[in-house]
Amino acid sequence: MNTKDNACKRETRRRIREALAAELGLQGSLDRVTVTALCQRAGINRSTFYASYHDVFDLAEQTCAEISQGMSGLFRGDEASGPNHLEILRHIYDNQEAFRLGFKLGIGDGPILRWDIYEEASRPADAAHEPMAIERHHAEFFRAGFNAIVRMWLEAGCQETPEEIYEVILGMVR
Template sequence: MNKSESKYFNTALRMDEALIALLEEKDLEYITVKEICRRAGVNRSTFYLHYETIADLTDEAMDMIDRRFESYFPRREEEITDGIASRERKELVLVTREYLLPYLRFIRDNKKVYRAAFRAPGSVQAARRYGNLRQRIIGPVLERFGVPAAHRPYYMVYYVEGIAAIVKEWLRRDCEDDVEMVAGIIEACVRPREGFCEK
């Protein structure tokens, strides 16, 4: 990457970060180009050199978040999705510490983005992003377990929304509780074990 490409990239990154910070304060439809530019320390012509609309910047910022998210996981998504058809059913439980801990660490390290996502899911295209998770991972796993196609949307919404509710409460508490503790709570809710409540 040459010097001008590096400068272009760094300017775009500042605008991504500015948008993310503003999303924590207000809904996307109320954010202006002027506010993004002021927060990023650039002028309007620089914004329009990079993007045609705020929606273009939003797409780029969310793609950046997705790339950061993937870097937290020990295994790539392809390794997970490619093996669904051939793995034993007992290996297809995705709510395990292997997946929960990186997921929760990422949320803790990117609290602003997740607060914005819960405040205005449409602005960060949460439905599209969770739709990909449902189609590529959860759907095939449910199929392997013989869950009828008509029932799968209900299982999926329960799975995604249940975990999201726990994460939302954790964010409300500013992620003060330990990642291990929150992972344990999610595991217990999704796969309760005997004697969990016994003392």
């Protein structure tokens, strides 16, 4: 495996994602973003872009799939504690550009905690019942707050460590 090529490819993908996030901010929607504008902003040629993506929608779709794939395993905590939120924060920190783009693409309210994943991960394996209304409301409140904190953290460039953000979140739920 050629690690230099892999590092270059990762760097190119990062620059393309950053370019897409910037263009989304300027254009307002994905259908107004052009491959030409992305390539100019990322400092690459069109053939480099097309080597990885069919179009801007494919870029967005691959980014969303990567976020979902990376997050799905992190929601499998043990039955007593549920998801490991510190590990989720570490994953976000390690993949900042993908998550910034995920928020800009409007994946739900954000790509971090979705109700269906949170509900499934928080329910004991043998529980077949629907969660009570209070559980659903609590989970939705927590999910929205978690997403808001993560969005702010990402927008500020993740200046705090994942552990510091985790302490902020713990302080709010105590």
